[in-house]
Each structure stands twice: as C-alpha cells, then as structure tokens.
Amino acid sequence: MDDKLLAWQTQLESERTSLLQLQSSGNFTDEQAGRLLNIESMLEQIAINQFLS
Numbered sequence: 001m002d003d004k005l006l007a008w009q010t011q012l013e014s015e016r017t018s019l020l021q022l023q024s025s026g027n028f029t030d031e032q033a034g035r036l037l038n039i040e041s042m043l044e045q046i047a048i049n050q051f052l053s
Contacts, residue, residue, distance in 0.1 A: 009046050012039050 019036045022028055 005046070009043065012043055012046075015039055016043065 016036065016039045019028075019032055019039070022032060023036070
C-alpha cells in the first residue's frame with residue numbers, strides 16, 4: 001500500500017476512535033455523527049480497494 005494512503009488510513013482510524021469515545025460520553029453532535037459516518041465509509045472503501053488490488 002502507498003505510504004500516503006497508509007498514513008491517511010491511520011489518521012482516519014485515529015479520528016474514528018476519538019469520535020467513538022466522544023459518542024459514548026454523550027457529548028456528540030449531529031456534525032460529529034456525520035463525520036463519523038463519512039470516516040467509516042472512507043475506511044470501508046480503502047478496505048475494498050485493498051481487497052481488489
């Protein structure tokens with residue numbers, strides 16, 4: 001995998017972890033929920049592309 005893609009994936013996973021922790025704390029906005037959905041979608045697409053490569 002390309003180093004830039006790997007770095008981006010790592011960054012997305014880190015942000016997802018932070019958002020999941022925030023979600024469990026009860027201080028979670030609609031904007032953050034939307035960002036979490038976008039991150040999960042991007043990570044899923046990365047995984048699909050890795051599988052197909």
